[in-house]
Amino acid sequence: MFCIGKHLIKSPYFLAPMAGVSEMPFRVIAFEMGAGLATTELISAKGIFHRNARTQQYLRFDPEKEVPYSLQLFGGEELAMCHAAVEAAKLGAQIIDINMGCPVKKVTQTGAGSALLCDTRRAASLVKAMRLAVGDGVPITVKIRTGWDAQNINCLEMGKALEDAGCAAIALHGRTRAQGYSGRADWELIKALKASVQIPIIGNGDVISVEDANLKLQESGCDAIMIGRGALGNPWIFRELLGGARPTAIERRDLIVRHFQQHVEVNALRSFRSHLVWYSKGFENAGGFREQVMHLDQEAAVLEAIDAFFSNKLPVADQEMTDLVDYRQAFG
Numbered sequence: 001m002f003c004i005g006k007h008l009i010k011s012p013y014f015l016a017p018m019a020g021v022s023e024m025p026f027r028v029i030a031f032e033m034g035a036g037l038a039t040t041e042l043i044s045a046k047g048i049f050h051r052n053a054r055t056q057q058y059l060r061f062d063p064e065k066e067v068p069y070s071l072q073l074f075g076g077e078e079l080a081m082c083h084a085a086v087e088a089a090k091l092g093a094q095i096i097d098i099n100m101g102c103p104v105k106k107v108t109q110t111g112a113g114s115a116l117l118c119d120t121r122r123a124a125s126l127v128k129a130m131r132l133a134v135g136d137g138v139p140i141t142v143k144i145r146t147g148w149d150a151q152n153i154n155c156l157e158m159g160k161a162l163e164d165a166g167c168a169a170i171a172l173h174g175r176t177r178a179q180g181y182s183g184r185a186d187w188e189l190i191k192a193l194k195a196s197v198q199i200p201i202i203g204n205g206d207v208i209s210v211e212d213a214n215l216k217l218q219e220s221g222c223d224a225i226m227i228g229r230g231a232l233g234n235p236w237i238f239r240e241l242l243g244g245a246r247p248t249a250i251e252r253r254d255l256i257v258r259h260f261q262q263h264v265e266v267n268a269l270r271s272f273r274s275h276l277v278w279y280s281k282g283f284e285n286a287g288g289f290r291e292q293v294m295h296l297d298q299e300a301a302v303l304e305a306i307d308a309f310f311s312n313k314l315p316v317a318d319q320e321m322t323d324l325v326d327y328r329q330a331f332g
């Protein structure tokens, strides 16, 4: 156990923020499975300022289950970020995370996301300003990558600057911005960052199995491990990591049904299709199921398909980091 600011973190296994995935229903499931933290997907500071309708949807959270509630902001302008942080805290955010890792051009060209990696001083100044804006009660954390590209790896320098600015914890995805999701995450750099600062470090990148997570947690000396793609379709990984059992067929079906029902309360039905693709990973005839659900646009029909497919069987293969979905445009 360790603390982020005043918040006690009960499990060293975190769900990674993932746009389009880490919405309230999935975060709640992760917490229920024992995740120590499940940060929201990146939320636009300007969207909060303008009370944008889509942004309001991203702000949905469950104050009972999401404890502590960590909200990720992105933005390139200090004032807008400070304003958004204050608003987010008023809405219930207990930790504010700054996205300094997003590689997507639309984000970096506004000076946000991984563009902040290119200017350590600006990044540190942002943390300082946001800390001042929200006060001591709401810790500011940051999620970074190892650097902009192979020639500009600066996560250690960045770590020091952020720590000095009052950052309460850093999550490091062990890839450069230029790498996107290619190559392997560099866990040596994650280990080096952990050794060079006092604040909690959360290691992230390519953890897909229980064995892998435990090995990386131990070898890196990190305070926690953050799991993204490895939790897609497999939120039970957080329970298994804490020594719990794999899900039975019925339990799996019931959870998928609940996830679907909560998802469609505020989202279009078709946006759940990628979850169904992930949940069916490793199952016999997963291809047939995916083909079937791609054409369904009625809630009752989807529920029937979930029931028929998941009620009586378990996956036959362990999940792999297969590219069922194109991550090249993923916001991380």
Ligand SMILES: Cc1cc2nc3c(=O)[nH]c(=O)nc-3n(C[C@H](O)[C@H](O)[C@H](O)COP(=O)(O)O)c2cc1C
Residues within 6 Å of the ligand: 016, 017, 018, 019, 020, 021, 040, 041, 042, 072, 099, 101, 102, 143, 173, 204, 205, 206, 207, 226, 227, 228, 229, 230, 327, 330, 331, 332
């Ligand atoms: C679909 C998708 C969406 C993502 N969105 C975000 C995001 O909103 N904010 C963020 O900091 N990282 C985001 N990321 C990056 C993840 O948080 C994580 O750093 C990355 O996937 C590496 O971890 P993994 O190998 O466990 O997946 C996203 C990744 C994926 C695959």
